[in-house]
Amino acid sequence: MKISAQEEYGLRCLVQLAALPEGGSLTLPQIAEREGISIANAGKLMWLLNKAGFVHSTRGTKGGYSLERPAEDIRLSEIIKVLDEDVLSKHCGSYTGVLDSCVHNGDCGIRPVIIGLHMLVENALSQITLAQLVGSERSVDAMFHRVHSIHRTVEPHGV
Amino acid sequence: MKISAQEEYGLRCLVQLAALPEGGSLTLPQIAEREGISIANAGKLMWLLNKAGFVHSTRGTKGGYSLERPAEDIRLSEIIKVLDEDVLSKHCGSYTGVLDSCVHNGDCGIRPVIIGLHMLVENALSQITLAQLVGSERSVDAMFHRVHSIHRTVEPHGV
DNA sequence: AACAATCTTGACGAAAAAATAATGATTTGC
DNA sequence: GCAAATCATTATTTTTTCGTCAAGATTGTT
Numbered sequence: 001m002k003i004s005a006q007e008e009y010g011l012r013c014l015v016q017l018a019a020l021p022e023g024g025s026l027t028l029p030q031i032a033e034r035e036g037i038s039i040a041n042a043g044k045l046m047w048l049l050n051k052a053g054f055v056h057s058t059r060g061t062k063g064g065y066s067l068e069r070p071a072e073d074i075r076l077s078e079i080i081k082v083l084d085e086d087v088l089s090k091h092c093g094s095y096t097g098v099l100d101s102c103v104h105n106g107d108c109g110i111r112p113v114i115i116g117l118h119m120l121v122e123n124a125l126s127q128i129t130l131a132q133l134v135g136s137e138r139s140v141d142a143m144f145h146r147v148h149s150i151h152r153t154v155e156p157h158g159v
Numbered sequence: 160m161k162i163s164a165q166e167e168y169g170l171r172c173l174v175q176l177a178a179l180p181e182g183g184s185l186t187l188p189q190i191a192e193r194e195g196i197s198i199a200n201a202g203k204l205m206w207l208l209n210k211a212g213f214v215h216s217t218r219g220t221k222g223g224y225s226l227e228r229p230a231e232d233i234r235l236s237e238i239i240k241v242l243d244e245d246v247l248s249k250h251c252g253s254y255t256g257v258l259d260s261c262v263h264n265g266d267c268g269i270r271p272v273i274i275g276l277h278m279l280v281e282n283a284l285s286q287i288t289l290a291q292l293v294g295s296e297r298s299v300d301a302m303f304h305r306v307h308s309i310h311r312t313v314e315p316h317g318v
Numbered sequence: 319a320a321c322a323a324t325c326t327t328g329a330c331g332a333a334a335a336a337a338t339a340a341t342g343a344t345t346t347g348c
Numbered sequence: 349g350c351a352a353a354t355c356a357t358t359a360t361t362t363t364t365t366c367g368t369c370a371a372g373a374t375t376g377t378t
Contacts, residue, residue, distance in 0.1 A: 006365085041368075047326065047327080058375080061376040109292040134268055186353090186354070218346095218355045219354055221347095221354085
């Protein structure tokens with residue numbers, strides 16, 4: 001179980017914007033250089049993030065990308081969800097996936113585990129905002145306690 | 160963030176063996192049919208699980224696979240770790256991955272998050288045994304509470 | 319108006335993951 | 349000892365994911 005390249009770098013690009021002074025913006029080449037990825041690749045990621053409403057883009061000279069919403073309002077769970085959409089899990093046990101095309105219909109021992117994990121991760125990510133990733137409290141230790149504290153905002157499914 | 164096909168189906172194969180009456184065994188074709196995967200694919204998975212010491216295999220007529228260790232002693236975290244080894248995350252922020260080849264050396268905002276997530280998931284999976292997946296208490300609800308309860312067996316890293 | 323800088327978008331190629339195929343080795347039963 | 353059934357291991361193919369390219373569209377500057 002791991003984070004995909006698209007998830008990781010998409011998130012990174014947003015962090016770059018969030019770290020800017022109020023109202024600042026970055027061009028594609030600037031973002032690409034800061035993340036060590038190609039301009040083309042950064043372009044596609046920013047396109048996704050723009051479509052999803054996280055960033056605002058302006059074309060032409062002096063153009064670039066800036067955050068559309070305040071970093072304090074953007075939760076990591078939203079971001080991951082968007083960057084994942086292209087790469088949706090097709091596994092029959094997946095939280096979002098198809099349940100019908102499965103040979104274990106109605107008696108699958110591991111489905112509850114997979115669903116539980118999805119909820120666990122989403123719950124953890126929903127407690128971290130973009131702003132927190134660039135603030136002063138972003139040590140592994142601080143993040144650990146944030147990720148591992150449970151605010152029961154997600155309720156068990158009756159599946 | 161999702162579970163890989165190898166992780167999911169490897170786990171499923173073990174569940175099949177764990178669901179058997181004490182000392183029972185299954186052949187490759189039997190496992191493949193029950194999981195809806197090809198025999199060749201099941202073969203590779205069982206080979207991995209055998210190498211890792213989860214199952215015992217016997218060749219020849221009347222051969223097959225059986226659990227090497229009691230299902231009560233096998234935690235999901237161990238299983239996932241083995242099935243993941245082939246497909247190790249190369250991301251610079253990964254818990255197990257390389258940290259040096261990263262352009263964000265020493266000041267990467269999202270690394271703590273990724274490490275935290277890895278710990279979170281591992282912690283959750285370490286609290287579920289194979290036996291619990293075939294027992295009577297395996298509803299989504301029960302699994303949810305098991306996955307989401309935190310026993311602080313994993314401690315924050317000083318990274 | 320012309321030009322330069324920038325984002326947009328679809329198509330293409332490369333890399334990684336997953337599935338399959340193929341060949342070899344071991345055991346059982348006759 | 350031979351044939352059938354089974355696991356073991358490596359190689360190949362297919363699929364999916366990732367990254368790149370190229371042509372187009374928009375905006376600002378001179």
